[in-house]
Amino acid sequence: MDSKPRLLTIIDIVTVVLLLIATYMVFFYAPQEAVMGDVQRVFYFHVAAGWVGMLGFIGAAVAGIIYLIKKDRKWDIVGLAAVEIGIVFIFINIVTGSIWARPIWNTWWTWDPRLTTATVMLLIYFAYLMLRQGIEDPDRRARFAAVYAIVGSLSVPLTYFSARIFRTIHPIVIGSGDPNATGSFDMTPMMLQTFMFGLLTFTFIFIDLFWHRIRLGRKADQIEQLRLKTME
Amino acid sequence: MTIESESSYLPEEQGTPAASKVAGFLRAMGAVVWKDLSAELRSRELLSAMLIFALLVILIFNFALDLDPATRREPTITAGVLWVIFVFAGTLGLNRSMAIEKDRGCLDGLLLAPVDRSAIYFGKALGNLVFMLMVEFIVLPIYSLLYNVNLFNPGLLLVILLGSIGYVAVGTLLATMAVQARTRDILLPILLFPVVLPVILAAVKASTGFLDGSEMDVIRPWINLLIAYDIIFSAVAFMVFDYVVEE
Numbered sequence: 001m002d003s004k005p006r007l008l009t010i011i012d013i014v015t016v017v018l019l020l021i022a023t024y025m026v027f028f029y030a031p032q033e034a035v036m037g038d039v040q041r042v043f044y045f046h047v048a049a050g051w052v053g054m055l056g057f058i059g060a061a062v063a064g065i066i067y068l069i070k071k072d073r074k075w076d077i078v079g080l081a082a083v084e085i086g087i088v089f090i091f092i093n094i095v096t097g098s099i100w101a102r103p104i105w106n107t108w109w110t111w112d113p114r115l116t117t118a119t120v121m122l123l124i125y126f127a128y129l130m131l132r133q134g135i136e137d138p139d140r141r142a143r144f145a146a147v148y149a150i151v152g153s154l155s156v157p158l159t160y161f162s163a164r165i166f167r168t169i170h171p172i173v174i175g176s177g178d179p180n181a182t183g184s185f186d187m188t189p190m191m192l193q194t195f196m197f198g199l200l201t202f203t204f205i206f207i208d209l210f211w212h213r214i215r216l217g218r219k220a221d222q223i224e225q226l227r228l229k230t231m232e
Numbered sequence: 233m234t235i236e237s238e239s240s241y242l243p244e245e246q247g248t249p250a251a252s253k254v255a256g257f258l259r260a261m262g263a264v265v266w267k268d269l270s271a272e273l274r275s276r277e278l279l280s281a282m283l284i285f286a287l288l289v290i291l292i293f294n295f296a297l298d299l300d301p302a303t304r305r306e307p308t309i310t311a312g313v314l315w316v317i318f319v320f321a322g323t324l325g326l327n328r329s330m331a332i333e334k335d336r337g338c339l340d341g342l343l344l345a346p347v348d349r350s351a352i353y354f355g356k357a358l359g360n361l362v363f364m365l366m367v368e369f370i371v372l373p374i375y376s377l378l379y380n381v382n383l384f385n386p387g388l389l390l391v392i393l394l395g396s397i398g399y400v401a402v403g404t405l406l407a408t409m410a411v412q413a414r415t416r417d418i419l420l421p422i423l424l425f426p427v428v429l430p431v432i433l434a435a436v437k438a439s440t441g442f443l444d445g446s447e448m449d450v451i452r453p454w455i456n457l458l459i460a461y462d463i464i465f466s467a468v469a470f471m472v473f474d475y476v477v478e479e
Contacts, residue, residue, distance in 0.1 A: 068475055123426040130422055134413030143475045144409045151402065151427055154468060158430035158461055165437075165453045 008211055015204045022194075022201040030194040042100045044195050048202035050093040050118065055206055056086020057121055060128070061153035064146035076142035077217035079149055080132070085209050087125045089202075094118055113163035120159045124152040138224070260347035264355025268329065269362065278328050282321045282367045289317045290375065299379070307443035310381055311436045315395070318368055319425075319432060322399055325363050326407040327420050329356065334411045343477055353473040357404040357466075364396045387442035387451070394458040395435035398465060402428055405469040408476050434458045 033040035059082030067075035333339040410420040438454035
């Protein structure tokens with residue numbers, strides 16, 4: 001069993017510190033938005049969580065492509081790690097978005113292109129996990145998961161485009177649905193700093209969790225192999 | 233299905249490699265399609281199940297949506313109901329078409345044949361497309377008759393063709409994966425629907441446009457999206473199908 005790398009411990013500490021600072025900045029450093037008030041503060045972590053969700057999705061697709069080329073189990077573990085982290089953060093993204101949308105758009109939910117795309121991404125992630133659960137043979141599971149990650153990642157941009165055309169044809173489905181119309185604002189420099197810091201923090205969270213999850217996946221793999229060996 | 237006819241599909245001529253390769257590919261693909269069609273012609277299991285299912289969905293929609301004569305003729309409702317029928321009946325067909333191959337070890341037999349694996353994919357996809365189109369072209373007149381709307385609009389037929397191609401291209405690939413899983417009966421719709429959403433959205437919108445008599449400018453983006461989807465996903469399925477059937 002390999003011991004925990006020094007660098008990972010450092011990243012752990014840095015991430016926690018960054019998160020504390022980011023939280024402080026969101027609540028105390030960033031000025032209150034003039035129209036929306038305090039609920040706008042959701043925005044910083046909302047966008048950052050969406051960013052991590054996207055990273056996870058892209059990571060899974062890239063890991064899938066590499067797996068199909070190299071046939072190295074390592075990349076299957078990477079893909080699964082990316083998907084699991086992606087699920088959590090897309091979910092945070094959707095929930096925080098709803099909290100913001102309730103007072104600003106006067107509804108928890110609209111079928112705006114971004115909202116639709118986030119939902120579809122979440123559903124594809126869940127389908128990916130269900131597909132993995134249904135297959136016992138590790139090599140086949142890895143191949144199928146890789147194929148599905150690739151297919152899913154190609155479909156998501158198309159969903160976004162189709163939802164966007166949908167909006168341009170019917171511009172007045174729900175009057176307050178357009179983020180440019182309701183709930184848009186210009187960032188002051190302090191807001192921008194908070195926002196960029198939030199993105200940086202969440203990127204660190206992603207790297208940290210990703211690394212931990214890959215290590216966990218490797219260990220689980222080792223245990224599975226040991227168990228197979230003892231059963232023989 | 234017979235051994236003798238199978239062997240005649242092997243690429244035997246070695247003279248012009250490129251041409252004979254294409255010919256061999258097409259022959260292998262044709263053999264798979266023909267096998268599916270003739271098996272279906274004898275059993276009529278798949279088509280009858282898909283059709284009866286489609287009729288049941290029409291029946292359920294009739295009462296669930298409480299379609300009064302005015303809303304029935306609403307193009308949005310018609311397009312929506314039609315595509316839900318096609319999508320659900322299509323899932324049924326896709327699952328069955330791959331389950332047959334898997335259950336009796338036919339898939340292994342197909343894979344043993346010395347032909348390009350993607351020929352098997354395109355053969356299966358084409359077979360599934362034929363079944364889906366058959367169901368659709370039986371459902372259309374029945375729907376027209378029941379709800380007194382004219383659905384024989386060339387634009388609508390084009391949308392149905394394009395939508396079905398996209399649906400079947402992804403569906404055949406994912407069904408091949410789903411039938412090899414333990415949870416195969418429930419897995420296909422869960423895998424397929426989120427991925428195929430752009431097709432359904434575009435197909436419903438384009439169908440509504442044609443039934444509504446909208447301007448071509450409004451419909452064209454949806455048609456373009458359908459064509460893009462068809463091309464992208466046929467190409468991707470072509471590239472990754474090998475990994476899905478590999479043992």
